[in-house]
Amino acid sequence: MAAARKFFVGGNWKMNGNRSSIEGIIANLNKSEVSIETDVIVAPPAVYLDYTKQTIQSGIKVAAQNCYKESKGAFTGETSPAMIKDIGLEWVILGHSERRHVFGETDQLIGEKVGHALSEGLQVIACVGELLSDREAGNTNEVVFKQVKAISENVKDWSNVVIAYEPVWAIGTGKVASPEQAQEVHNDLRVWLSDQVSVDVAQSTRIIYGGSVNGANCKALAKQPDIDGFLVGGASLKPEFVDIINARQ
DSSP states (O other), X not given: OGGGSOEEEEEEOOSOOOXXXXXXXXXXXXXXXXXXXXXXXXXXXXXXXXXXXXXXOTTEEEEESOOOSSSSSSOTTOOXXXXXHHTTOOEEEESOHHHHHTSOOOHHHHHHHHHHHHHTTOEEEEXXXXXXXXXXXXXXXXXXXXXXXXXXXXXXXXXXXXXXXXOXXXXXXXXXXXXXXXXXXXXXXXXXXXXXXXXXXXHHSOEEEOSSOOTTTHHHHHTSTTOOEEEESGGGGSTTHHHHHTTTO
């Protein structure tokens, strides 16, 4: 069944870059051969969303890094899904570990944000993942299943959702879950979807891995049967992002 799930690679630029450096990243991507067998998405900081959309090659989609659970109102500093759609974008990242652990977003809030974004017609990369303390205590599945349950309760159409498994201990640390560790959680997530949602959803939903993915480790991870791609942080700002996009080639 893995062959039926199109490979998916997202680049999360986080709060990095300026107009000049982003021009360079886009120029490199525009001259690179990007596999048509892979869905590719980049997520620049909000102030550069429109510029990136206007200048990046048509084969690469642009995503927002976050949005709120309301369509408009007195929510200073927030962006609504309707605004994201208004500038021609189709994707948003929600539930990233930095939103959870730096900004205190709860499972419930993330679920509500996912539900609202989907209802407004956006496609969602929904992130889940455990802390190092959770893994060391043997609680990885308990934590990840709780997070994905809060998301699933707000999803009607799973074809518009990509799940990103990002063990927090591996994000930006240089530590990578081994291909076997990542595959184990991806498989467990697929079993959970099969049991709690449906077999069809479990087989068709893409589950991607994030956490210090780079050009050197991407091919080994991409060979795992339940890893359908990557959500890439730091390496998405570098030329090696093209190698990660083409990891299955």
